[in-house]
Structure formats: structure tokens, C-alpha cells
Amino acid sequence: MEKQLQILKDKLKQIHNLTKAAEVLGWDQRVNMPFGGSEARAEQMATLEKLAHEMFTTDEIGLLLESLAQANFDDDSDEAALIRLARREYDLARKLPPELVEQMSRTFSLGEQIWAQARANKDFSQFQETLEKIVDLNIQRAEAYGYQDCIYDALLNSFEPGMKTVEVAQVFETLKAELVPFVQAIKGQAGAVDDAVFRQNYDEVAQWNFSMEVLKAIGYDFERGRQDKSAHPFTISFSINDVRVTTRISQDTFPSSLLSSVHEGGHALYEQGIAQTLEGTLLANGTSLGVHESQSRLWENIVGRSRQFWQFYYPRLQQFFPNQLANVNAETFYRAINKVTPSLIRTESDEITYNLHILLRFELEQALLEKRLKVADLPEAWRAKMEQYLGLTPPNDALGVLQDIHWSGGSMGYFPTYTLGNVLSVQFYSQALRDMPDLPDQFARGEFGALGSWLRQQLYRHGSKFTANELIKRVTGDTGLNARPYLDYIKHKFGEIYGV
Ligand code: ZN
Numbered sequence: 001m002e003k004q005l006q007i008l009k010d011k012l013k014q015i016h017n018l019t020k021a022a023e024v025l026g027w028d029q030r031v032n033m034p035f036g037g038s039e040a041r042a043e044q045m046a047t048l049e050k051l052a053h054e055m056f057t058t059d060e061i062g063l064l065l066e067s068l069a070q071a072n073f074d075d076d077s078d079e080a081a082l083i084r085l086a087r088r089e090y091d092l093a094r095k096l097p098p099e100l101v102e103q104m105s106r107t108f109s110l111g112e113q114i115w116a117q118a119r120a121n122k123d124f125s126q127f128q129e130t131l132e133k134i135v136d137l138n139i140q141r142a143e144a145y146g147y148q149d150c151i152y153d154a155l156l157n158s159f160e161p162g163m164k165t166v167e168v169a170q171v172f173e174t175l176k177a178e179l180v181p182f183v184q185a186i187k188g189q190a191g192a193v194d195d196a197v198f199r200q201n202y203d204e205v206a207q208w209n210f211s212m213e214v215l216k217a218i219g220y221d222f223e224r225g226r227q228d229k230s231a232h233p234f235t236i237s238f239s240i241n242d243v244r245v246t247t248r249i250s251q252d253t254f255p256s257s258l259l260s261s262v263h264e265g266g267h268a269l270y271e272q273g274i275a276q277t278l279e280g281t282l283l284a285n286g287t288s289l290g291v292h293e294s295q296s297r298l299w300e301n302i303v304g305r306s307r308q309f310w311q312f313y314y315p316r317l318q319q320f321f322p323n324q325l326a327n328v329n330a331e332t333f334y335r336a337i338n339k340v341t342p343s344l345i346r347t348e349s350d351e352i353t354y355n356l357h358i359l360l361r362f363e364l365e366q367a368l369l370e371k372r373l374k375v376a377d378l379p380e381a382w383r384a385k386m387e388q389y390l391g392l393t394p395p396n397d398a399l400g401v402l403q404d405i406h407w408s409g410g411s412m413g414y415f416p417t418y419t420l421g422n423v424l425s426v427q428f429y430s431q432a433l434r435d436m437p438d439l440p441d442q443f444a445r446g447e448f449g450a451l452g453s454w455l456r457q458q459l460y461r462h463g464s465k466f467t468a469n470e471l472i473k474r475v476t477g478d479t480g481l482n483a484r485p486y487l488d489y490i491k492h493k494f495g496e497i498y499g500v
Helices: 002-031 035-056 059-068 078-094 098-120 125-145 151-159 165-187 204-217 256-272 289-303 307-320 330-337 354-369 375-390 416-435 439-444 449-458 468-476 484-498
Strands: 227-229 235-239 242-247
Touching: 002 035, 002 059, 002 078, 002 098, 002 235, 002 242, 035 078, 035 098, 059 078, 098 125, 125 151, 125 354, 125 375, 151 165, 151 354, 165 354, 165 416, 165 484, 204 227, 204 242, 204 256, 204 307, 235 256, 242 256, 256 289, 256 449, 289 416, 289 449, 289 468, 307 330, 307 439, 354 375, 354 416, 416 449, 416 468, 416 484, 439 449
Parallel strands: 227 242
Antiparallel strands: 235 242
């Protein structure tokens, strides 16, 4: 049995290396590559991914997994977890024909380039045909995976293993029922927050330098990572010891650039915090996108938008921007960075209305996959829902349907994990607070190490050994996803700011 396990590990390691090499090419494509490289790069990545897929879906791997199913590893051991995860991914991968995998890879890679051009030109029609192909490929993928209740389940399962669309829809219903009237109440008190401080220009180099300082402070290891700029901020891991982040900076968008850095930094802390013993294995990943997002949101919102964080960092920020911040005190700044106001861009929206941006995408994706909505009608459907949920109309497609990279890269069924992340961030943080009630005081002293260690110990080191539900149970004792702590946190924090 030991011998078979070693053979399996060796094979998985080779596949892992191919996959990571393709990801390095993907990172370069988004960060450095000239537009002219698009087609060749798409071919290169498709070749690597096809090879990895072929190596993973051989009968030999299937036989190894079958014989290892008889092995008596302890359920909590790395070995048992590796075999479980390999089995799950093998079963999914075997369902996809190699031609479909290659076609998806090429289309999704080219899609990102075409999307970037269309977005720059604020013209959806340049992206429409590509998106039609992407939706069609996702339908083919979902049909190949198979599903019982609805087509969306098949895709959601890739990002949030075991989660059902109906469960996600219920979380949104719970949030919508309490957040919509709460946002209405806040609207009536809009004068409580003045964010004029952000309607100024902030030097890009100074923003960059400040973001680097904060990333270091929260524990991001620059010996095992780096920050670059890209059109859409992202985190990517080639190894536990090489986890990179990107941010988007322009003069007139402070503080979104900083919050992007902290957000991606949270994702990166998770990846850098995985136990070294899992390096190079299938387990060296966050366990689901929802859990991953819980960490970016925890660092971005619960820490990075807290009063205590700015008690410590505001005087430092004033040194970076003495002119812009001369006549603004820390409390005004804290309120400004927490202003609740419906906005056109998801990544620049506040903690509360963010969930409505996700609701809109979740509904549109379901409609596209169920063929209730044509891609050609998508910009109009987007505008209608923006009006319905946020009371805003995008003046162009770059500020509307073209704003996110996700669909262009082939990801459908991904968006709801953002809101699951919001909900989970507070579930986990509430437990951290029960264990260490003085955490906010530590933040006020610029100390984030205790929270970082706790998260590493409780969550990060496990990689994907445990499912989201298993982690929730281990860490918090809750039986599953629970929106209550999130709603209580939101109402307490913003109730205090807005007096509602
Ligand atoms: Zn994120």
C-alpha cells in the first residue's frame, strides 16, 4: 500500500508541476505580456493543461485510487485527505472529454485578452461572440459533470465542493431580507459620513509604498511573494513559497488600491500559511473559494476597515499624504472608508452593498446557463438589475457588464463564493475574538501577529485537507454556514457609524 501511495504521489507531483507552470504563464500574461503574445500564449497554456489533464485521467491513476481505497489511513491524516481529494478531482476530470478541456483552455485564455480590449474600448459588442462561446462551453462542462436539481449546481461544485445552488440562494434571501431595509435606513442618514477626503488625487508611488508597508505588517512574506500591478487584482500561488499578489492603482481611486492590496494579501496569507509538509501536493490549496474569500474579506474589512486599524495607521498615512489629509481627523477618515453608498463597480463597493452586486451576477449566470437570457441581451439585463438593487444605471459597459474578469476567463458559478466569504469571515473571526478578546486593542497598536498565528493554526496550515463544512465545525463548532454573526457584525458596526 505504501508503494502504491508513493507511485500516486509521484504522478500527482508531475501533474502539479505542469499545472503550476501553466499558471506562471497565466501570471505573466496578466502582468507583463504584450497584447501581441495573446494567441501564442493561449496555445502554450492549452498544451500544458491538456498534458496535465491527460496524465491525471489515465486508467492507471484510477486503478491506484481504487486499490488505495482499501488502505487504513486515519481519517484526519494527510494521506487519507490526499486520496479523498484525488478521488473527487479524478471523478470530475474523467467526465470532461480532452477536446473540451483544450477548447476551454484556449477560449478562456484568449477571452481575457479580448475582454481587456473591449473593456478599454467600453464596447460590449467586441466581447459578445467570445462570451457566447464561453457560456456554451460552460453549459457543455456542466452537462459533462452532470447534476440533479439545476445546471448551476454542476459548476458551483467546482468552487464550493458539495454546496447546492438552493443553499446559496437561501443565504442571499436571508441577507436580502435584513440588508435591504438596513441600507434604506442608512440612506436616510447619509449626512453622517463625509468622504470628501477621497475626492482628491493621491500620488501612485506613495499609494504603492504604503500598501507594501501594510502588506508586511499583516504578515505577508515578501521572501515568498511579490506584488505587481494588473488590470484586475488577483492572487496566484505557484508554491507555498511563491505566492504573488497584484493591485490596481490610479491617482483618483484611493483607498480602493490599498484595500485591494490588503484583500489579496489575505488570500496570500492563507496560501503562504499552508503547512510545508503539504508542498507540491493537491492539498496545498485553500479548501474552497468561499473559505478563501473569507480570509481576504477578514483582512480587508474586519481588520483593514476597523476603527482600531486606523487609530494606528492614520498618523502614518498622514505622513504619506500630508496635503490631502492635513485637515481630516482619524474618526472622519474611519467613517469615510466605511461609507455605505451604492456604486457601479463591485470591487469599489462597501461592505454591505457588495452582496447586492454578487446577487445580480448570481442571478444573471443562472439565467444564461439555463438559456433564459441571451448573451446579446446581457448588458440590458445588467442595467435593469443595477437599477433594481442599487438604483444606478451604468453609463457605459466598462462600468457595467464588462467590469469583471471572471466570465472572460471562463469562470461561471464562482461569484456567489464572494458572499459566502463575507458570511464566513465573520463566523471565523467571531471565534478568534472569543479566544482572544483583546484583538482589536492589538490592532490599535499595529499588532496583527496573534490573529495571523491563530488563523494559521486553525485554518491555513490544513490547506484543503478538510472541506468548508468540516473546517467550520472544527473551528467554530457551528454545523455549517450561518449568516447570523455576519448580520450582527454589520448592524453593530454600521448602526454605530450611521446612528441607525
Ligand atoms: Zn478575493
